[in-house]
Amino acid sequence: MFNLEYFIANNVTKRTKSMCNLDIAQNYEYLSKKICNKSVLVIGGAGSIGSSFIKAILQFQPSSLVVVDTNENAMTELTRDLRSTKGIYIPIDYITYPMDFASPVFKKMFLNRGGFDIVANFSAHKHVRSERDIYSIEALILNNVLNARTLLDLLAELPPEEFFCVSTDKAANPVNIMGASKRIMEDVIFSYSDKFPVKTARFANVAFSNGSLPAGFLERIQKLQPLSAPRDVKRYFVSPEESGQICLLSCILGDNRAIFFPKLTEAQMMTFASIGTALLEAHGFRVLECSSDKEAIDKAEALKNGSSLYPVHYSISDTTGEKPFEEFVTETETTDMNRYRSLGVITGKTIPDKERLEKLLKDLKHAFDKEETTKEGIISIIKAYLPNFKHIETGKSLDNRM
Template sequence: MSNLYNNIYKLLNKYRKYVLILIDTFIVIISYLSPHIISGVHPTKIDWFENTWYIYTLIYMVTFVVMGVYKNIWRYAGIQDIYKCLKASVIANLIFLIFTKSSNIFVRYYVYLVSFIVTSFGTMAIRVIYRAVLIVGEKGSKKLSHYTNIMIVGAGQATVSILSEISRNNPNNYMVRCIVDDDKTKIGRNISSVPVVSSTEEIPTMVKKYDIEEIILSIPSIDKENKKRVLDICANTKCKLKILPEVYSLLTNDNEIMNKIREVQVEDLLGRDPIALDCSMTKEYIQEKTVLVTGGGGSIGSELCRQIASYSPEKLIILDIYENNAYSIQQELLRTYGGDLTMEVEIASVRDKNKLNKLFESKNIDIVFHAAAHKHVPLMEKNPEEAIKNNVIGTYNLVQVAHEYKIEKFVLISTDKAVNPTNIMGATKRIAEMIIQSYNKHSKTEFVAVRFGNVLGSNGSVIPLFKEQIKAGGPVTITHEEITRYFMTIPEAVQLVLRASSMAEGGEIFVLDMGQPVKIKELAYNLIRLSGLEPEVDINIQYTGLRPGEKLYEELLISQDKNQIKTNIDKVFIERPTEFDEQELFELIVQLEKAAYDLDIETIILLIERLVPTYKRTKNDKTTKISCA
């Protein structure tokens, strides 16, 4: 019997429109015969019947087609679809009435009434049966056809569009079993015959009840806090999670809405609305300028290149010491912009001042975004001389050349680890900030820094490492159970950098209010759950201890409250400059360079402590295991 249902289901699903047209035609003919059958008069004995039955049928079927009755796929039929079918029957009957009267064809009035009633009930009944056969067929063929039971979160217009698209085209073999929504007035209702069963708090219960395998969050306008709350609930169900993006990303064409549904990403779990910046000033500033991006092949650098390219610069120059990274972003931009973007790639190090001089001499550079840096905290603790060479001397070289060639703006990519640093990497970035603040006082070039927290998914960051550890079956390593970090997305970070460059007057350190810090343990748990696994059950968590120079809690500003200057951009602040001895700064930088190339680690540590008083030397254990923070 199940095979019979499966075969019927497959046939109906493949040729559903034509099957319905054929069945409706039969029903219309029967309905026109029914008054005569009821009256006991054989239709062939009625002289006008032979000349009108096909006209009656034709009028009905044309009306059904014109009014879009067959555009509705009855697997998701609702009250509005029944109403459309009934309305089409009324109009068809009226057209037939007008036709017979205008043609002087005598038809008894009870024929119109009985035919209308039989047609209406017949066409609606067959759709109910049709839908039932489809549902039974779907259930019966689920294992064979690999249908996926779906729950949709949200009972708004986006869900209506999703159901409509699934009904027309269902390559993913979705079977939408239920909808959940926190609007109590919607619970108990149907959307295209799919029931709204509960609030979001009852998602785990509904997942078990309806055997849900995949959940789609279909509330594009949902705020980040509620999105995180709902996704946290969903993550505990072990269902695969997908999400419809924000309203601004949606296409107006419902036929393409399924293409916009994407996998849930860890960014969705941060509980913070993405910062929205006015990009018009950025475009005006970047347009028709020659822009140099150092470290252009890295995570931040490559995103800088992508966004800068979208603002139509005169020329984009990508500088990176790693040729593979530079080549990768070059090819990506060529695929995107082709000949519309003038672009050059320079394989060079910011440590090489002669190469930098030649570059600035020949390229007429207007703006520099300095993203080249060593950023890995534990590796820089073990190799402080490399952090000095790259982060301090490299920045100093670039700043000197930018000043000499009087470029318009120089933007340093900094980090929250430069705030009261306790590690080599953070201290070297703080020294880099001091260099640009000092030069800004005496240069025609406007020097500015942009400071932000950890970026999600960057090379060497916690998330890619967590994903690799989860893929390998664990354990996921965390340095401390209570460790927290500020996070933002790479596009957000780059938006801030570009916006800062357009509004900067020189000397500022821009800081983004990144919301609440994220507990790394919770981040790891969420990533494990997004993989359909259970933390501490399927994947173990291993705590390895804080690494040398590592903070339990990151700070964002050097001094809170009174040191923050609010800008006209929401969530963006400027840190008031901290006074320091400029002459001592550059004298000690010379000594730092010598100590770095002499591999004199003790002297490097002592000089950093003099330059950055908050930096305190930690024991550098060469055997420290590299793990996540």
């Protein structure tokens, strides 16, 4: 029987145990003190990272856990997963709410509960493919930036002891609007750091996370459809367990305005094509490389008749916003690489210029209020705020790929 956790450990991260285990063990007493009997709110908690964060924090026995997510089905599965796992602690006050965190009903719930001790926000448009046209871009920036500020305004009324909002490695020297939006999000949350402690984390791809290309490989294999992946794009990977632990350590141990990231070396990068090949071999197939999506689709018909040759199309990446490599830190940022065994910390971040940030947010809102606003116009607004934003535009989208 195929075991995904075993496959990730042996073929993707090449780590049989979490890289964060020692840091958690060494800080266990402090983590317990900060979490035990505290109230916890997790926004976007039904997603891959949010649910992993929940599993990481539950071992420290918070008094209550409220999970908010717009994906009702995913929250149902989260609850079933938690309730079916041997030995996991679930507080009596555990409840899931299928709602938008920027909605009036969320505000009503938050205020009626008197706020929370620990708040973690994982709600985000996280895919480069989210950048399609002006409408998808507006939805992306609304969720990642403008609604994040709405949440922060609400938190300021009943400040939490700790606040965490997930970022991305793509926020470092961004080349796509998604990455730029998360870089702006970092400034937005840091602008509230004089009201309550805020922390974030930039980290690698989460292996087989919801909506990721490797997770898509599993769907394709189940349906006997061909695999398609870039052969030249290299990425860092962490396991689902590690993703939750990184965010937990950042949320609880991080200083105000700290940015955590995993300590990974360039040699640990992998291509999606190599993961696809290893996955097919683990399922008992041999790879049949094709020169186009069409050829791969045509040859996949033989799989229905029991063929062990699995067609794939591994191509060179040429879509908008794709970075050929990953980085967690820019040249102007200061890091502490000695504090933790598994994580580096970007330090010395200051409260951003609030007037300049406010102008950006007003410019974005004003632009979206106009019918004639274009993708190019939004890119110009962002570039005026982020001079190092070097947008890669090819005119091609991931939606044009298998």
